[in-house]
Amino acid sequence: MTDQERSEEKSECVSLSPMREAVPAPPECERVCVFGTGDLGLSLGLRLLQAGYRVVFGSRRPRSSLLLHGAQVLGHAAAAQSALLIFIAVQREHYDFLVPLANQLKGKVLVDVSNNLRKNQYPEANAEYLQSLVPGAEVVKGFNTLSAWSLQNGPIDANRQVYICGDSVEAKQVVMAVATKLGLSALDQGSLSVARELEDFPLQLFPQWRLPLRIAIGLSAAFFFYLLIRDIMYAYVTQGEDISFRIMVSLANQVCPIVSLIMLSLCYLPGVLASFLQLYRGTKYRRFPNWLDSWMLCRKQLGLLSLGFAFLHVLYTLILPIRYYLMFWVTEHTVSLIRENRTTTFDTTTAWRGDSYLSLGILGFGLYVLLGITSLPSISNVLSWREFSFVQSKLGHLTLLLCTAHTYLYGWNRFLSSSIYKWYTPPGYMLCLVLPSVVLLLKLLLITPCVDRTITRIRQGWERGADQRNPKDSQPLIP
DSSP states (O other): OOOOHHHHHTTBBBBOOTTTOOOOOGGGGGGGEEEEHHHHHHHHHHHHHHOOOOEEOOOOOOOOSOTTTTTTEEEEEHHHHSEEEEEEOOOOOGGGGGGTTTTTTTTEEEEEEESSSTTOOSEEEEEEEEHHHOOTSSSEEETOOOHHHHHHHHHTTTTOEEEESSSHHHHHHHHHHHHHHOOOOOEEEEGGGHHHHHHHHGGGGGGGGGHHHHHHHHHHHHHHHHIIIIIIIIHHHOOOOOGGGTTHHHHHHHOOOHHHHHHHHHHHHHHHHHHHHHHHHSSSOOOOOHHHHHHHHTHHHHHHHHHHHHHHHHHHHHHHGOOOHHHHHHHHHHHHHHHTTTTOOOOOOHHHHHHHHHHHHHHHHHHHHHHHHSSSSHHHSOOOOOHIIIIIIHHHHHHHHHHHHHHHHHTTTTTGOGSGGGOOOOOOHHHHHHHHHHHHHHHHHTTSHHHHHHHHHTTTTTTTHHHHGGGGOOSSSSS
Protein backbone atom coordinates (compact mmCIF):
# COMPACT_ATOMS: atom_id res chain seq x y z
CA MET A 1 0.00 0.00 0.00
CA THR A 2 1.45 3.39 -1.03
CA ASP A 3 1.70 6.41 1.27
CA GLN A 4 -1.07 8.13 -0.70
CA GLU A 5 -3.44 5.15 -0.20
CA ARG A 6 -2.67 5.07 3.52
CA SER A 7 -3.41 8.77 3.69
CA GLU A 8 -6.78 8.31 1.94
CA GLU A 9 -7.72 5.41 4.25
CA LYS A 10 -6.94 7.53 7.28
CA SER A 11 -8.99 10.45 6.01
CA GLU A 12 -12.05 8.23 5.55
CA CYS A 13 -11.87 6.85 9.09
CA VAL A 14 -13.48 8.75 11.97
CA SER A 15 -12.20 8.46 15.54
CA LEU A 16 -14.37 6.53 17.99
CA SER A 17 -13.06 8.49 20.96
CA PRO A 18 -15.63 10.94 22.37
CA MET A 19 -12.81 12.95 23.99
CA ARG A 20 -11.37 14.03 20.64
CA GLU A 21 -12.64 16.00 17.70
CA ALA A 22 -13.70 14.25 14.51
CA VAL A 23 -10.21 14.30 13.00
CA PRO A 24 -8.64 11.72 10.70
CA ALA A 25 -7.85 8.61 12.72
CA PRO A 26 -5.73 5.54 12.02
CA PRO A 27 -7.24 2.40 10.45
CA GLU A 28 -7.47 0.87 13.94
CA CYS A 29 -10.73 2.80 14.48
CA GLU A 30 -12.70 -0.22 13.27
CA ARG A 31 -11.04 -2.38 15.91
CA VAL A 32 -13.18 -3.18 18.94
CA CYS A 33 -12.02 -4.70 22.20
CA VAL A 34 -14.01 -7.10 24.39
CA PHE A 35 -12.93 -7.72 27.97
CA GLY A 36 -14.18 -11.18 28.89
CA THR A 37 -14.18 -14.49 27.05
CA GLY A 38 -17.29 -16.02 28.59
CA ASP A 39 -20.46 -16.91 26.72
CA LEU A 40 -21.66 -13.31 26.36
CA GLY A 41 -18.20 -11.98 25.47
CA LEU A 42 -17.63 -14.61 22.79
CA SER A 43 -21.13 -14.16 21.36
CA LEU A 44 -20.67 -10.40 21.21
CA GLY A 45 -17.26 -10.82 19.59
CA LEU A 46 -18.71 -13.21 17.01
CA ARG A 47 -21.46 -10.71 16.16
CA LEU A 48 -18.88 -7.93 15.81
CA LEU A 49 -16.76 -10.09 13.53
CA GLN A 50 -19.76 -10.84 11.35
CA ALA A 51 -20.43 -7.10 11.09
CA GLY A 52 -16.91 -6.47 9.76
CA TYR A 53 -15.14 -5.25 12.90
CA ARG A 54 -11.70 -6.40 13.95
CA VAL A 55 -12.07 -7.87 17.41
CA VAL A 56 -9.48 -8.07 20.16
CA PHE A 57 -10.31 -9.98 23.34
CA GLY A 58 -8.78 -9.00 26.67
CA SER A 59 -8.35 -11.97 28.99
CA ARG A 60 -6.61 -12.91 32.23
CA ARG A 61 -5.23 -15.99 30.48
CA PRO A 62 -4.77 -15.05 26.83
CA ARG A 63 -2.98 -18.28 25.97
CA SER A 64 -5.72 -20.56 27.31
CA SER A 65 -8.73 -18.53 26.12
CA LEU A 66 -10.98 -19.82 23.36
CA LEU A 67 -10.11 -17.99 20.16
CA LEU A 68 -12.66 -17.10 17.50
CA HIS A 69 -11.49 -17.31 13.93
CA GLY A 70 -10.34 -13.83 12.91
CA ALA A 71 -10.01 -12.46 16.45
CA GLN A 72 -7.02 -11.83 18.72
CA VAL A 73 -6.68 -12.64 22.40
CA LEU A 74 -4.32 -10.43 24.40
CA GLY A 75 -3.74 -9.50 27.99
CA HIS A 76 -5.93 -6.75 29.43
CA ALA A 77 -3.27 -4.04 29.20
CA ALA A 78 -2.34 -4.79 25.60
CA ALA A 79 -5.97 -5.17 24.55
CA ALA A 80 -6.91 -1.84 26.18
CA GLN A 81 -4.33 -0.01 24.04
CA SER A 82 -5.49 -1.64 20.81
CA ALA A 83 -8.98 -0.10 20.50
CA LEU A 84 -10.92 3.00 21.45
CA LEU A 85 -14.20 1.15 22.09
CA ILE A 86 -14.14 -1.55 24.78
CA PHE A 87 -16.99 -3.82 25.86
CA ILE A 88 -16.74 -4.86 29.52
CA ALA A 89 -18.30 -8.35 29.51
CA VAL A 90 -17.30 -9.41 33.02
CA GLN A 91 -19.16 -9.47 36.31
CA ARG A 92 -19.02 -6.48 38.65
CA GLU A 93 -17.07 -8.33 41.33
CA HIS A 94 -14.18 -8.67 38.84
CA TYR A 95 -13.97 -4.95 37.93
CA ASP A 96 -10.94 -4.41 40.19
CA PHE A 97 -8.53 -5.41 37.43
CA LEU A 98 -9.51 -2.20 35.60
CA VAL A 99 -8.04 0.09 38.27
CA PRO A 100 -4.37 -0.49 37.26
CA LEU A 101 -5.43 0.13 33.63
CA ALA A 102 -6.84 3.60 34.33
CA ASN A 103 -4.14 5.33 32.26
CA GLN A 104 -4.60 3.00 29.28
CA LEU A 105 -8.38 3.43 29.46
CA LYS A 106 -8.30 7.21 29.63
CA GLY A 107 -10.33 8.68 26.77
CA LYS A 108 -11.80 5.28 25.85
CA VAL A 109 -15.48 4.39 25.53
CA LEU A 110 -16.33 1.57 27.94
CA VAL A 111 -19.60 -0.27 27.37
CA ASP A 112 -20.87 -2.00 30.51
CA VAL A 113 -22.98 -5.03 29.57
CA SER A 114 -23.25 -6.56 33.05
CA ASN A 115 -26.37 -7.52 34.99
CA ASN A 116 -27.02 -8.47 38.60
CA LEU A 117 -28.68 -11.51 40.12
CA ARG A 118 -31.33 -9.49 41.94
CA LYS A 119 -32.57 -5.92 42.28
CA ASN A 120 -30.75 -3.53 44.63
CA GLN A 121 -27.89 -5.99 44.99
CA TYR A 122 -25.42 -3.09 45.21
CA PRO A 123 -25.81 0.49 46.44
CA GLU A 124 -25.15 1.93 42.98
CA ALA A 125 -25.53 0.74 39.43
CA ASN A 126 -22.73 -1.34 37.93
CA ALA A 127 -22.11 1.26 35.25
CA GLU A 128 -21.83 4.03 37.86
CA TYR A 129 -19.40 1.90 39.87
CA LEU A 130 -17.36 1.29 36.73
CA GLN A 131 -17.23 5.04 36.06
CA SER A 132 -15.92 5.65 39.59
CA LEU A 133 -13.15 3.09 39.05
CA VAL A 134 -12.07 4.59 35.71
CA PRO A 135 -12.98 8.29 35.88
CA GLY A 136 -10.96 9.16 32.79
CA ALA A 137 -13.08 6.93 30.52
CA GLU A 138 -16.56 7.49 29.16
CA VAL A 139 -18.84 4.73 30.44
CA VAL A 140 -21.98 3.77 28.52
CA LYS A 141 -24.53 1.24 29.73
CA GLY A 142 -25.91 -0.95 26.97
CA PHE A 143 -26.37 -4.41 25.42
CA ASN A 144 -27.27 -5.84 28.85
CA THR A 145 -30.80 -6.75 27.71
CA LEU A 146 -29.43 -9.18 25.09
CA SER A 147 -28.54 -12.77 25.87
CA ALA A 148 -25.70 -14.76 24.37
CA TRP A 149 -28.25 -16.80 22.43
CA SER A 150 -29.90 -13.73 20.90
CA LEU A 151 -26.51 -12.35 19.84
CA GLN A 152 -25.79 -15.61 18.03
CA ASN A 153 -29.19 -15.63 16.36
CA GLY A 154 -27.91 -14.11 13.12
CA PRO A 155 -26.46 -10.81 11.96
CA ILE A 156 -29.71 -9.64 10.38
CA ASP A 157 -31.82 -9.88 13.53
CA ALA A 158 -32.87 -6.20 13.44
CA ASN A 159 -35.89 -6.43 15.68
CA ARG A 160 -33.94 -6.61 18.95
CA GLN A 161 -33.81 -3.38 20.90
CA VAL A 162 -30.71 -2.17 22.70
CA TYR A 163 -31.13 0.38 25.48
CA ILE A 164 -28.27 2.86 25.84
CA CYS A 165 -27.52 5.39 28.58
CA GLY A 166 -24.50 7.51 29.43
CA ASP A 167 -23.35 11.00 30.32
CA SER A 168 -21.45 11.61 27.08
CA VAL A 169 -23.55 12.23 23.99
CA GLU A 170 -20.61 11.46 21.68
CA ALA A 171 -19.90 8.18 23.45
CA LYS A 172 -23.54 7.13 23.16
CA GLN A 173 -23.52 7.97 19.48
CA VAL A 174 -20.49 5.74 19.01
CA VAL A 175 -22.16 2.82 20.77
CA MET A 176 -25.46 3.36 18.95
CA ALA A 177 -23.62 3.37 15.62
CA VAL A 178 -22.06 0.00 16.47
CA ALA A 179 -25.45 -1.38 17.54
CA THR A 180 -27.00 -0.23 14.28
CA LYS A 181 -24.22 -1.87 12.27
CA LEU A 182 -24.89 -5.10 14.19
CA GLY A 183 -28.48 -4.99 12.96
CA LEU A 184 -29.93 -3.88 16.30
CA SER A 185 -32.26 -1.02 17.18
CA ALA A 186 -30.61 1.33 19.70
CA LEU A 187 -32.69 3.55 22.00
CA ASP A 188 -31.11 6.38 24.00
CA GLN A 189 -32.53 6.34 27.53
CA GLY A 190 -30.64 9.36 28.89
CA SER A 191 -27.81 9.85 31.37
CA LEU A 192 -25.86 7.24 33.29
CA SER A 193 -28.19 7.70 36.27
CA VAL A 194 -30.71 5.55 34.34
CA ALA A 195 -28.28 2.60 34.41
CA ARG A 196 -29.90 1.01 37.47
CA GLU A 197 -33.25 0.95 35.67
CA LEU A 198 -31.64 -0.72 32.64
CA GLU A 199 -29.92 -3.25 34.89
CA ASP A 200 -33.20 -4.08 36.62
CA PHE A 201 -35.02 -4.56 33.32
CA PRO A 202 -33.71 -8.11 32.59
CA LEU A 203 -34.62 -9.13 36.16
CA GLN A 204 -38.32 -8.50 35.62
CA LEU A 205 -40.40 -11.67 35.45
CA PHE A 206 -43.48 -11.19 33.27
CA PRO A 207 -44.36 -7.73 34.67
CA GLN A 208 -47.37 -7.28 32.38
CA TRP A 209 -48.62 -10.79 33.11
CA ARG A 210 -48.75 -10.56 36.89
CA LEU A 211 -52.27 -9.16 37.22
CA PRO A 212 -53.78 -11.42 34.51
CA LEU A 213 -52.09 -14.47 36.04
CA ARG A 214 -53.37 -13.59 39.49
CA ILE A 215 -56.88 -13.19 38.11
CA ALA A 216 -56.65 -16.51 36.24
CA ILE A 217 -55.30 -18.39 39.26
CA GLY A 218 -57.84 -16.80 41.58
CA LEU A 219 -60.79 -17.58 39.33
CA SER A 220 -59.58 -21.13 38.70
CA ALA A 221 -59.13 -21.85 42.40
CA ALA A 222 -62.44 -20.25 43.38
CA PHE A 223 -64.52 -22.16 40.83
CA PHE A 224 -62.60 -25.40 41.37
CA PHE A 225 -63.42 -25.48 45.07
CA TYR A 226 -66.95 -24.20 44.43
CA LEU A 227 -67.67 -27.02 41.97
CA LEU A 228 -65.82 -29.53 44.14
CA ILE A 229 -68.19 -28.76 47.01
CA ARG A 230 -71.32 -28.56 44.81
CA ASP A 231 -70.79 -31.69 42.75
CA ILE A 232 -68.32 -34.07 44.36
CA MET A 233 -68.90 -33.50 48.05
CA TYR A 234 -72.65 -33.07 47.63
CA ALA A 235 -72.97 -36.51 46.00
CA TYR A 236 -70.91 -38.11 48.78
CA VAL A 237 -72.76 -36.40 51.65
CA THR A 238 -76.33 -36.77 50.40
CA GLN A 239 -76.13 -40.01 48.44
CA GLY A 240 -73.01 -41.73 49.73
CA GLU A 241 -71.69 -41.91 46.17
CA ASP A 242 -67.96 -41.53 45.50
CA ILE A 243 -67.49 -39.69 42.21
CA SER A 244 -64.12 -38.14 43.08
CA PHE A 245 -62.69 -39.54 39.82
CA ARG A 246 -64.54 -36.74 38.04
CA ILE A 247 -62.12 -34.20 39.45
CA MET A 248 -59.47 -34.93 36.84
CA VAL A 249 -61.55 -34.42 33.69
CA SER A 250 -65.18 -33.48 34.32
CA LEU A 251 -64.43 -30.86 36.96
CA ALA A 252 -61.50 -29.44 35.01
CA ASN A 253 -63.65 -29.28 31.90
CA GLN A 254 -66.14 -27.15 33.81
CA VAL A 255 -63.56 -24.78 35.30
CA CYS A 256 -61.72 -24.07 32.03
CA PRO A 257 -64.68 -22.70 30.01
CA ILE A 258 -65.96 -20.74 33.01
CA VAL A 259 -62.62 -18.99 33.55
CA SER A 260 -62.16 -18.51 29.81
CA LEU A 261 -65.52 -16.76 29.38
CA ILE A 262 -65.04 -14.53 32.42
CA MET A 263 -61.54 -13.48 31.35
CA LEU A 264 -62.75 -12.76 27.83
CA SER A 265 -65.39 -10.51 29.37
CA LEU A 266 -62.69 -8.80 31.42
CA CYS A 267 -60.89 -7.97 28.16
CA TYR A 268 -63.80 -5.86 26.91
CA LEU A 269 -65.28 -4.55 30.14
CA PRO A 270 -62.62 -1.81 30.64
CA GLY A 271 -63.27 -0.42 27.15
CA VAL A 272 -66.97 -0.24 27.91
CA LEU A 273 -66.32 1.43 31.25
CA ALA A 274 -63.98 3.94 29.59
CA SER A 275 -66.68 4.85 27.07
CA PHE A 276 -69.27 5.46 29.78
CA LEU A 277 -66.71 7.49 31.74
CA GLN A 278 -66.11 9.70 28.71
CA LEU A 279 -69.85 10.09 28.27
CA TYR A 280 -70.23 11.09 31.91
CA ARG A 281 -67.37 13.59 31.76
CA GLY A 282 -68.25 14.85 28.30
CA THR A 283 -64.61 15.01 27.24
CA LYS A 284 -61.67 12.83 26.32
CA TYR A 285 -59.10 15.25 27.74
CA ARG A 286 -59.14 13.84 31.27
CA ARG A 287 -57.09 10.84 32.30
CA PHE A 288 -58.73 7.62 33.30
CA PRO A 289 -58.22 6.39 36.88
CA ASN A 290 -54.97 4.52 37.41
CA TRP A 291 -56.76 1.23 38.05
CA LEU A 292 -58.58 1.53 34.72
CA ASP A 293 -55.37 2.44 32.90
CA SER A 294 -53.62 -0.60 34.34
CA TRP A 295 -56.58 -2.79 33.47
CA MET A 296 -56.64 -1.61 29.86
CA LEU A 297 -52.89 -2.14 29.47
CA CYS A 298 -53.17 -5.85 30.35
CA ARG A 299 -56.10 -6.68 28.06
CA LYS A 300 -53.85 -8.54 25.62
CA GLN A 301 -52.53 -10.80 28.37
CA LEU A 302 -56.07 -11.40 29.66
CA GLY A 303 -57.16 -12.40 26.17
CA LEU A 304 -54.25 -14.79 25.62
CA LEU A 305 -54.86 -16.50 28.95
CA SER A 306 -58.53 -16.72 28.07
CA LEU A 307 -57.59 -18.38 24.78
CA GLY A 308 -55.38 -20.83 26.69
CA PHE A 309 -58.28 -21.90 28.91
CA ALA A 310 -60.47 -22.25 25.80
CA PHE A 311 -57.84 -24.57 24.27
CA LEU A 312 -57.87 -26.69 27.41
CA HIS A 313 -61.66 -26.87 27.26
CA VAL A 314 -61.50 -28.10 23.67
CA LEU A 315 -58.89 -30.74 24.52
CA TYR A 316 -60.82 -31.99 27.55
CA THR A 317 -63.99 -32.17 25.45
CA LEU A 318 -62.24 -34.20 22.73
CA ILE A 319 -61.14 -36.90 25.19
CA LEU A 320 -64.60 -37.32 26.75
CA PRO A 321 -65.67 -40.20 24.44
CA ILE A 322 -62.63 -42.33 25.38
CA ARG A 323 -63.11 -42.06 29.14
CA TYR A 324 -63.73 -45.32 30.96
CA TYR A 325 -66.61 -43.80 32.93
CA LEU A 326 -68.47 -42.70 29.79
CA MET A 327 -67.92 -45.99 27.93
CA PHE A 328 -69.09 -47.93 30.98
CA TRP A 329 -72.19 -45.76 31.33
CA VAL A 330 -73.12 -46.11 27.64
CA THR A 331 -72.68 -49.88 27.79
CA GLU A 332 -74.75 -50.24 30.95
CA HIS A 333 -77.48 -47.99 29.58
CA THR A 334 -77.68 -49.96 26.33
CA VAL A 335 -77.80 -53.30 28.12
CA SER A 336 -80.54 -52.09 30.47
CA LEU A 337 -82.67 -50.96 27.51
CA ILE A 338 -82.27 -54.36 25.89
CA ARG A 339 -83.18 -56.21 29.07
CA GLU A 340 -86.26 -54.08 29.62
CA ASN A 341 -87.15 -54.20 25.93
CA ARG A 342 -87.43 -50.44 25.83
CA THR A 343 -86.53 -47.86 23.19
CA THR A 344 -86.05 -44.12 23.37
CA THR A 345 -87.72 -41.69 20.99
CA PHE A 346 -85.75 -39.19 18.96
CA ASP A 347 -86.21 -35.61 20.27
CA THR A 348 -85.81 -33.07 17.48
CA THR A 349 -85.69 -30.15 19.92
CA THR A 350 -82.81 -31.71 21.81
CA ALA A 351 -81.01 -32.43 18.53
CA TRP A 352 -81.40 -28.80 17.43
CA ARG A 353 -80.19 -27.54 20.76
CA GLY A 354 -77.19 -29.88 20.78
CA ASP A 355 -76.13 -29.04 17.22
CA SER A 356 -76.60 -25.32 17.81
CA TYR A 357 -74.63 -25.52 21.03
CA LEU A 358 -71.73 -27.27 19.30
CA SER A 359 -71.85 -25.02 16.24
CA LEU A 360 -71.70 -21.82 18.28
CA GLY A 361 -68.85 -23.26 20.32
CA ILE A 362 -66.85 -24.08 17.19
CA LEU A 363 -67.47 -20.65 15.66
CA GLY A 364 -66.60 -18.91 18.91
CA PHE A 365 -63.38 -20.88 19.29
CA GLY A 366 -62.44 -20.15 15.68
CA LEU A 367 -62.78 -16.41 16.29
CA TYR A 368 -60.93 -16.88 19.57
CA VAL A 369 -57.95 -18.26 17.64
CA LEU A 370 -58.18 -15.43 15.10
CA LEU A 371 -58.00 -12.87 17.92
CA GLY A 372 -54.97 -14.62 19.36
CA ILE A 373 -53.17 -14.74 16.00
CA THR A 374 -53.76 -11.05 15.24
CA SER A 375 -52.40 -10.08 18.65
CA LEU A 376 -48.97 -11.45 17.69
CA PRO A 377 -46.54 -8.62 16.83
CA SER A 378 -45.59 -10.22 13.51
CA ILE A 379 -49.26 -10.09 12.44
CA SER A 380 -50.43 -6.89 14.11
CA ASN A 381 -47.50 -4.93 12.61
CA VAL A 382 -48.77 -5.54 9.08
CA LEU A 383 -52.36 -4.56 9.87
CA SER A 384 -53.60 -1.01 9.57
CA TRP A 385 -55.16 0.63 12.61
CA ARG A 386 -58.63 0.15 11.16
CA GLU A 387 -58.01 -3.53 10.40
CA PHE A 388 -56.60 -4.19 13.86
CA SER A 389 -59.48 -2.33 15.51
CA PHE A 390 -62.03 -4.25 13.45
CA VAL A 391 -60.58 -7.62 14.45
CA GLN A 392 -59.93 -6.89 18.12
CA SER A 393 -63.09 -4.85 18.77
CA LYS A 394 -65.82 -5.89 16.34
CA LEU A 395 -64.85 -9.55 16.00
CA GLY A 396 -63.86 -9.63 19.67
CA HIS A 397 -67.34 -8.67 20.80
CA LEU A 398 -68.78 -11.14 18.29
CA THR A 399 -66.59 -13.83 19.88
CA LEU A 400 -67.92 -12.90 23.31
CA LEU A 401 -71.48 -13.04 21.97
CA LEU A 402 -71.00 -16.48 20.39
CA CYS A 403 -69.34 -17.94 23.49
CA THR A 404 -72.04 -16.51 25.73
CA ALA A 405 -74.78 -17.94 23.49
CA HIS A 406 -72.90 -21.25 23.52
CA THR A 407 -73.12 -21.28 27.31
CA TYR A 408 -76.79 -20.27 27.34
CA LEU A 409 -77.61 -23.18 25.02
CA TYR A 410 -75.67 -25.50 27.31
CA GLY A 411 -77.94 -24.53 30.20
CA TRP A 412 -81.11 -24.23 28.09
CA ASN A 413 -84.06 -24.68 30.46
CA ARG A 414 -82.18 -26.39 33.27
CA PHE A 415 -82.54 -23.31 35.45
CA LEU A 416 -86.25 -24.23 35.82
CA SER A 417 -85.36 -27.49 37.56
CA SER A 418 -84.84 -27.25 41.32
CA SER A 419 -82.57 -30.30 41.30
CA ILE A 420 -79.67 -28.34 39.82
CA TYR A 421 -79.52 -25.99 42.80
CA LYS A 422 -77.53 -28.29 45.05
CA TRP A 423 -77.38 -26.91 48.57
CA TYR A 424 -79.31 -23.96 47.14
CA THR A 425 -76.32 -22.87 45.04
CA PRO A 426 -76.49 -22.16 41.27
CA PRO A 427 -74.36 -24.14 38.82
CA GLY A 428 -71.01 -22.71 37.80
CA TYR A 429 -72.06 -21.97 34.23
CA MET A 430 -74.89 -19.76 35.51
CA LEU A 431 -72.47 -17.70 37.58
CA CYS A 432 -70.08 -17.23 34.67
CA LEU A 433 -72.89 -15.85 32.48
CA VAL A 434 -73.41 -12.79 34.67
CA LEU A 435 -70.34 -10.78 33.61
CA PRO A 436 -70.46 -11.42 29.82
CA SER A 437 -74.19 -10.69 29.78
CA VAL A 438 -73.57 -7.35 31.52
CA VAL A 439 -70.75 -6.48 29.11
CA LEU A 440 -72.89 -7.30 26.07
CA LEU A 441 -75.84 -5.29 27.37
CA LEU A 442 -73.61 -2.27 28.06
CA LYS A 443 -72.05 -2.60 24.62
CA LEU A 444 -75.51 -2.75 23.08
CA LEU A 445 -76.31 0.57 24.73
CA LEU A 446 -73.08 2.09 23.40
CA ILE A 447 -73.77 1.14 19.79
CA THR A 448 -77.24 2.66 19.72
CA PRO A 449 -77.14 5.57 17.22
CA CYS A 450 -77.66 8.41 19.70
CA VAL A 451 -75.02 7.20 22.18
CA ASP A 452 -72.56 6.15 19.48
CA ARG A 453 -72.83 9.57 17.82
CA THR A 454 -72.01 11.35 21.08
CA ILE A 455 -69.04 9.10 21.84
CA THR A 456 -67.70 9.63 18.32
CA ARG A 457 -67.91 13.41 18.73
CA ILE A 458 -66.14 13.24 22.10
CA ARG A 459 -63.33 11.14 20.66
CA GLN A 460 -62.94 13.66 17.84
CA GLY A 461 -62.35 16.46 20.33
CA TRP A 462 -65.84 17.75 21.16
CA GLU A 463 -66.43 18.72 24.80
CA ARG A 464 -69.70 19.20 26.62
CA GLY A 465 -70.14 22.88 27.47
CA ALA A 466 -67.64 24.02 24.85
CA ASP A 467 -70.46 25.31 22.63
CA GLN A 468 -71.39 27.97 25.20
CA ARG A 469 -67.75 28.96 25.77
CA ASN A 470 -66.93 29.15 22.03
CA PRO A 471 -70.09 29.90 20.03
CA LYS A 472 -68.21 30.03 16.74
CA ASP A 473 -67.04 26.44 17.32
CA SER A 474 -70.53 25.17 18.06
CA GLN A 475 -70.93 23.40 14.73
CA PRO A 476 -71.34 19.67 15.33
CA LEU A 477 -68.44 17.50 14.22
CA ILE A 478 -70.83 15.03 12.64
CA PRO A 479 -73.62 16.48 10.52
